[in-house]
Amino acid sequence: MTDKSKDLLRRKLKQEIAVRKGVEKKLIKSGQHYNCLLEQSRNMQEHLRHLSRQIIQAQEEERKEISRELHDEIAQTLSGINAHLATLKVEAAVNTKGLKKKITRTQRLVEKSVNIVHRFARDLRPTLLDDLGLIPALHAYMKGFTKHTRIPIRFKVFSGVERLNNAKRTVLYRVAQAALTNVAQHAQASLVKVEIQKKHRSVYMAIQDNGKSFDVERVLYAKKNKRLGLLGMRERVEMVGGRFEVKSVKEIGTTIGAQIPFNGTQESF
Ligand SMILES: Nc1ncnc2c1ncn2[C@@H]1O[C@H](COP(=O)(O)OP(=O)(O)OP(=O)(O)O)[C@@H](O)[C@H]1O
Ligand SMILES: [Mg+2]
Numbered sequence: 181m182t183d184k185s186k187d188l189l190r191r192k193l194k195q196e197i198a199v200r201k202g203v204e205k206k207l208i209k210s211g212q213h214y215n216c217l218l219e220q221s222r223n224m225q226e227h228l229r230h231l232s233r234q235i236i237q238a239q240e241e242e243r244k245e246i247s248r249e250l251h252d253e254i255a256q257t258l259s260g261i262n263a264h265l266a267t268l269k270v271e272a273a274v275n276t277k278g279l280k281k282k283i284t285r286t287q288r289l290v291e292k293s294v295n296i297v298h299r300f301a302r303d304l305r306p307t308l309l310d311d312l313g314l315i316p317a318l319h320a321y322m323k324g325f326t327k328h329t330r331i332p333i334r335f336k337v338f339s340g341v342e343r344l345n346n347a348k349r350t351v352l353y354r355v356a357q358a359a360l361t362n363v364a365q366h367a368q369a370s371l372v373k374v375e376i377q378k379k380h381r382s383v384y385m386a387i388q389d390n391g392k393s394f395d396v397e398r399v400l401y402a403k404k405n406k407r408l409g410l411l412g413m414r415e416r417v418e419m420v421g422g423r424f425e426v427k428s429v430k431e432i433g434t435t436i437g438a439q440i441p442f443n444g445t446q447e448s449f
């Protein structure tokens with residue numbers, strides 16, 4: 181072998197080594213990337229498991245609450261009615277004095293239980309939403325909210341929102357319900373604005389209060405977050421392909437935003 185061909189071979193070998201080293205580096209890099217993805221997927225799985233445990237727990241809590249209210253409120257009122265009727269029966273046979281008053285009192289108790297049953301039904305699944313649509317259902321909910329909390333609501337909506345499919349209308353209703361519940365429980369606000377408008381190829385709903393603010397990052401991304409309100413809203417909105425946002429600013433208040441895809445035409449499912 182001549183010196184020239186030896187030199188050529190050496191150079192080729194050097195080149196080969198350089199190429200292999202490059203490949204090796206890339207392999208290490210892709211291995212690291214793979215590990216990173218694996219770690220992310222494990223975290224996500226853990227997050228999902230945590231979330232589903234919370235959902236089951238929340239469901240149980242809700243059942244407990246319904247059972248307690250059924251027992252304490254309806255059963256007690258019905259027992260009261262029964263007791264009133266028993267005395268009425270006895271008194272009706274002897275004297276009729278005061279009978280009218282007692283009947284009126286009993287009627288009030290019946291009315292009270294009817295109202296409680298209505299409230300239950302409305303909170304569980306508002307029939308208005310299925311029968312008449314989102315706007316009447318929201319109007320009814322807000323009327324009850326203001327009556328109960330004395331916080332007025334300014335509500336603006338475009339009628340085309342009813343063309344959204346059932347799942348999306350339910351999401352908007354539930355988000356409004358949970359956001360307003362938060363206003364009543366935490367905000368100490370004196371006014372709420374609810375606005376539903378058409379924006380490009382989507383529907384945008386904003387619920388804005390003028391109450392005290394809170395640290396959104398801390399609440400939403402806390403590792404051991406036991407609260408389900410905001411998380412549940414986000415899950416619902418993302419489930420229908422939408423985007424959820426929370427803004428809370430000192431001395432201004434909190435705004436909950438839900439953007440849901442909508443092309444403007446009647447959606448069927
Ligand atoms: N509109 C608001 N104004 C002020 N603070 C708020 C508002 N909305 C939420 N927060 C704060 O964020 C926290 C989390 O709200 P979230 O709805 O997730 O849970 P929660 O209301 O405490 O419990 P739940 O699971 O019953 O909804 C609340 O505890 C409260 O401190
Ligand atoms: Mg809440």
